[in-house]
Amino acid sequence: MSLSFSELGAAQAENSKEELDVLIKPFTTKAPIHIVESLDLIANYMQISRNALVLKLIDQYLGKAFIEFHEGFSGDKALEDDGFGNMFSITNTITDLIESTSMNLSPTTESFLRNLIEKAKN
Numbered sequence: 434m435s436l437s438f439s440e441l442g443a444a445q446a447e448n449s450k451e452e453l454d455v456l457i458k459p460f461t462t463k464a465p466i467h468i469v470e471s472l473d474l475i476a477n478y479m480q481i482s483r484n485a486l487v488l489k490l491i492d493q494y495l496g497k498a499f500i501e502f503h504e505g506f507s508g509d510k511a512l513e514d515d516g517f518g519n520m521f522s523i524t525n526t527i528t529d530l531i532e533s534t535s536m537n538l539s540p541t542t543e544s545f546l547r548n549l550i551e552k553a554k555n
Contacts, residue, residue, distance in 0.1 A: 437493065456541075496553030499523070524550055 464472075469483075476486040503523050527550060531543055538546075 456539075493552075496549030496551075499527075499549060500553050520550060520554065 472483050472486055476483045479486065481489075500523055503526060507522065524547075527546055531538060531546055
């Protein structure tokens with residue numbers, strides 16, 4: 434289970450740590466210095482590593498980014514008015530991506546991708 438940033442702050446205040454029980458795969462990227470320094474400063478304040486902060490950001494915002502991209506690409510407005518809009522189309526798109534990829538996705542990855550939409554709605 435992943436903690437929200439608010440829960441992470443409360444957990445840090447109580448000096449507790451979330452345990453990771455997932456397989457870790459290396460991932461590197463390059464970013465402008467102001468982004469890296471900002472990540473370092475905020476991660477230091479939160480008393481977590483830069484890597485942990487980036488993983489939290491991805492976990493919390495990837496679904497929203499996917500929905501926004503889908504809305505722009507398809508013209509469907511998924512989160513309008515009642516908060517549900519055309520979520521069916523987005524859920525189908527995620528399912529199609531999972532089923533049509535040539536990548537050998539783990540069950541954990543499939544579950545993570547399917548849960549992105551639910552997490553983004555909340």
